[in-house]
Amino acid sequence: MTAHDYWLAMSRGAKIVELDRAESLRLLAAKKVGRLAFVHDGAPTVMPMNFTLAGDRIVFRTLAHGSGARAVDNPVAFEVDDIDDFLEAGWSVVVNGTAELLTEEELNQLREHAPEPWAEGPRTLFIAIPMDQVSGRQLVPR
Amino acid sequence: MTAHDYWLAMSRGAKIVELDRAESLRLLAAKKVGRLAFVHDGAPTVMPMNFTLAGDRIVFRTLAHGSGARAVDNPVAFEVDDIDDFLEAGWSVVVNGTAELLTEEELNQLREHAPEPWAEGPRTLFIAIPMDQVSGRQLVPR
Numbered sequence: 001m002t003a004h005d006y007w008l009a010m011s012r013g014a015k016i017v018e019l020d021r022a023e024s025l026r027l028l029a030a031k032k033v034g035r036l037a038f039v040h041d042g043a044p045t046v047m048p049m050n051f052t053l054a055g056d057r058i059v060f061r062t063l064a065h066g067s068g069a070r071a072v073d074n075p076v077a078f079e080v081d082d083i084d085d086f087l088e089a090g091w092s093v094v095v096n097g098t099a100e101l102l103t104e105e106e107l108n109q110l111r112e113h114a115p116e117p118w119a120e121g122p123r124t125l126f127i128a129i130p131m132d133q134v135s136g137r138q139l140v141p142r
Numbered sequence: 143m144t145a146h147d148y149w150l151a152m153s154r155g156a157k158i159v160e161l162d163r164a165e166s167l168r169l170l171a172a173k174k175v176g177r178l179a180f181v182h183d184g185a186p187t188v189m190p191m192n193f194t195l196a197g198d199r200i201v202f203r204t205l206a207h208g209s210g211a212r213a214v215d216n217p218v219a220f221e222v223d224d225i226d227d228f229l230e231a232g233w234s235v236v237v238n239g240t241a242e243l244l245t246e247e248e249l250n251q252l253r254e255h256a257p258e259p260w261a262e263g264p265r266t267l268f269i270a271i272p273m274d275q276v277s278g279r280q281l282v283p284r
Binding site (some may be wrong): 015048050076077089116120139 | 179181190221231232233259263
């Protein structure tokens with residue numbers, strides 16, 4: 001048995017369970033920070049963002065001239081997870097969609113759902129991601 | 143003051159501190175799972191992966207016919223973070239590079255650095271990301 005064969009054989013074998021939409025949204029709603037991914041010059045960019053849920057959309061804020069602003073009108077993925085390094089278990093929910101700028105009217109309707117950025121700086125862009133495409137997976141130890 | 147002005151004014155004001163390479167690598171090494179992002183059909187895909195560090199590369203394993211295999215020979219971002227929802231603080235380290243398939247020889251040299259996938263399935267692809275481009279940021283509450 002070569003080292004190759006040996007390592008190929010090794011796996012902790014935790015089960016991957018697909019989560020339905022309701023469960024995925026429930027998990028998503030319990031978190032405050034997700035990771036925004038978008039494409040810039042053909043390469044992926046990932047950055048954590050604190051967010052809120054408003055209606056059927058994820059909402060977050062970013063700097064008008066920061067790199068996060070590049071997500072607007074582009075396809076994005078927003079990933080939220082909870083991983084237990086000790087149990088080697090966890091879940092991950094990903095929302096795929098197109099990031100859109102909130103209109104002034106939508107912004108005024110946010111009220112208690114408006115996100116307050118944790119990070120300093122004039123984060124004047126309010127960006128939303130529709131939760132049409134939501135997928136969730138859970139890793140259940142054997 | 144409109145609701146718009148009100149929310150624009152609100153921010154928790156935590157300081158963003160750029161981390162140097164040494165500190166970023168130290169934080170990265172303390173974690174077992176990161177989020178792999180790559181581009182497929184022009185849109186970003188994000189998935190958690192447990193990983194190891196081998197030399198100057200991140201190594202993880204995936205299914206030969208799974209979606210993670212699409213990362214090979216493509217630009218990727220690998221994000222690792224630790225967020226404290228209560229303190230509204232945390233850090234994030236991102237490695238940008240091109241994912242490459244390990245050769246049989248490289249694979250045999252991995253030894254104790256070989257990753258063991260937490261998830262079930264024949265994860266026979268060993269994929270590496272060079273840690274040439276590493277950036278890190280920390281969010282320090284005011």
